Amino acid sequence: MNGLQLTGISRSFGDRRVLHDVDLTVHRGEIVGFIGGNGAGKTTTMRVILGLLTPDRGEVTWEGLPIRAQDRRRIGYMPEERGLYPQMPVRDQIIHFALLEGHHTEAAREVADKLIVSLGLQAREQALVQDLSLGNQQRVQLAVALVGNPALLVLDEPFSGLDPIAVETMSRLIREQADRGVGVLFSSHQLELVERLCDKVCVLDRGRVTASGSVVELQDDGKSRWRLGFSRTADSFAAEVSMARGVNVEFSASDRTTVLVSVDGSGRDVPGEILAAAQRHGGLKSIASAQRSLADLLAGKFISSSDPGTSPGAERSLDKVGVSQ
Numbered sequence: 001m002n003g004l005q006l007t008g009i010s011r012s013f014g015d016r017r018v019l020h021d022v023d024l025t026v027h028r029g030e031i032v033g034f035i036g037g038n039g040a041g042k043t044t045t046m047r048v049i050l051g052l053l054t055p056d057r058g059e060v061t062w063e064g065l066p067i068r069a070q071d072r073r074r075i076g077y078m079p080e081e082r083g084l085y086p087q088m089p090v091r092d093q094i095i096h097f098a099l100l101e102g103h104h105t106e107a108a109r110e111v112a113d114k115l116i117v118s119l120g121l122q123a124r125e126q127a128l129v130q131d132l133s134l135g136n137q138q139r140v141q142l143a144v145a146l147v148g149n150p151a152l153l154v155l156d157e158p159f160s161g162l163d164p165i166a167v168e169t170m171s172r173l174i175r176e177q178a179d180r181g182v183g184v185l186f187s188s189h190q191l192e193l194v195e196r197l198c199d200k201v202c203v204l205d206r207g208r209v210t211a212s213g214s215v216v217e218l219q220d221d222g223k224s225r226w227r228l229g230f231s232r233t234a235d236s237f238a239a240e241v242s243m244a245r246g247v248n249v250e251f252s253a254s255d256r257t258t259v260l261v262s263v264d265g266s267g268r269d270v271p272g273e274i275l276a277a278a279q280r281h282g283g284l285k286s287i288a289s290a291q292r293s294l295a296d297l298l299a300g301k302f303i304s305s306s307d308p309g310t311s312p313g314a315e316r317s318l319d320k321v322g323v324s325q
């Protein structure tokens with residue numbers, strides 16, 4: 001087993017248990033998205049990984065052995081409450097954290113200069129952190145997490161408050177780290193982003209892992225789905241196909257011209273009898289394969305991959321879909 005493994009982690013504050021038997025794995029080179037509503041226990045789990053909190057039960061291992069202090073020194077952490085000095089220039093700040101990591105002065109400068117180039121901060125290296133845009137502040141925060149050449153990155157909401165361009169930059173930087181073999185665990189409420197960026201997802205709901213695996217695995221519930229759009233109401237088509245065995249039909253809430261048809265079995269082609277029924281009904285405008293987005297999976301709904309009008313926005317959060325309060 002390479003990388004990080006949490007097995008059966010439980011933790012209470014007073015008599016309130018906030019983590020219940022949490023299992024979580026982050027292999028080297030893998031990006032794992034950690035999702036769950038406010039107070040689900042993501043930060044607490046991260047603090048356990050970092051050794052800032054001791055679990056009441058369970059085990060944290062690194063490369064198959066109980067994690068040691070020296071292993072934890074190879075973890076780069078971006079805390080939710082950012083730990084930068086607002087009135088220190090960017091380069092000095094990164095040098096400062098590199099010195100704290102144990103680099104001598106010259107090496108700390110070299111590390112800082114390399115990170116400034118790789119994170120695209122050259123133009124702002126003399127600026128005070130407080131004068132930077134939020135996106136650039138997050139880049140500096142990531143630089144600080146990277147000064148110790150980590151084998152694992154633990155990033156608590158690295159995307160929060162970023163505009164779309166800064167989100168793209170941060171995503172690219174995270175992907176680059178993973179491509180170098182660094183394992184990445186990051187928490188986020190932005191489900192579409194998690195879906196796009198992550199190799200694996202772990203869903204925490206009130207301290208319990210309720211789902212984990214690759215996005216494809218989570219989306220696959222053993223059914224194939226298509227969204228059929230008609231130029232007129234599709235009630236009679238829906239009534240006809242819903243009589244067939246193993247076929248399920250749903251209308252979107254506001255529109256009787258678009259129908260979501262699902263059949264048992266993953267990865268299937270559209271069954272001939274459904275096409276034939278659509279042709280008999282007439283006015284078929286579109287057929288698109290539909291899949292569950294993470295947001296819809298958590299809310300028990302579905303979207304069409306080719307129907308952006310029904311997709312949830314990038315900012316759609318677990319809170320808004322009512323999960324894990």
Ligand SMILES: Nc1ncnc2c1ncn2[C@@H]1O[C@H](COP(=O)(O)OP(=O)(O)OP(=O)(O)O)[C@@H](O)[C@H]1O
Pocket residue numbers: 013018036037038039040041042043044045080
């Ligand atoms: N030091 C503490 N003492 C008491 N309760 C705590 C402490 N730290 C966290 N908690 C509680 O543990 C629960 C989990 O909090 P945690 O910060 O881990 O959630 P989270 O998933 O990171 O939430 P968010 O998405 O809002 O950051 C919350 O109810 C929180 O109030």
